[in-house]
Amino acid sequence: MLSNDDLQVLKERLQQDLAALERGADSRQSGTETVELDQTRTGRLTRMDAVQGQAMAKATEARALRQMQRIRTALRRIDEGTYGDCVRCEEPIAAGRLRADPATPICISCAEQSEQR
Numbered sequence: 001m002l003s004n005d006d007l008q009v010l011k012e013r014l015q016q017d018l019a020a021l022e023r024g025a026d027s028r029q030s031g032t033e034t035v036e037l038d039q040t041r042t043g044r045l046t047r048m049d050a051v052q053g054q055a056m057a058k059a060t061e062a063r064a065l066r067q068m069q070r071i072r073t074a075l076r077r078i079d080e081g082t083y084g085d086c087v088r089c090e091e092p093i094a095a096g097r098l099r100a101d102p103a104t105p106i107c108i109s110c111a112e113q114s115e116q117r
Helices: 004-023 025-030 044-080 095-100 108-116
Strands: none
Touching (some): 004 025, 004 044
């Protein structure tokens, strides 16, 4: 069970993490722009590097969007009073697990069961 102080610390951390992800959105977006295929300006290998960089930027952006959603969901659960309970089995999530990843929605038992599938 989390104390009110622990809950406040985790909430502040979640808010800081969300703000950092939101601040980085512009720089992540610039890497996902369409790659020009003008052969007079760039060579084949340079274009291949640019396409690969674009794919990596898109994957990074997708991960950031998923993480922002996880954080928003955790913050909503804090406001609703359901934070710290596993969304699958409804048992309390260990405080150490929440300190390691405050946005986690499931306990370690449910996470292990998901990995086995």
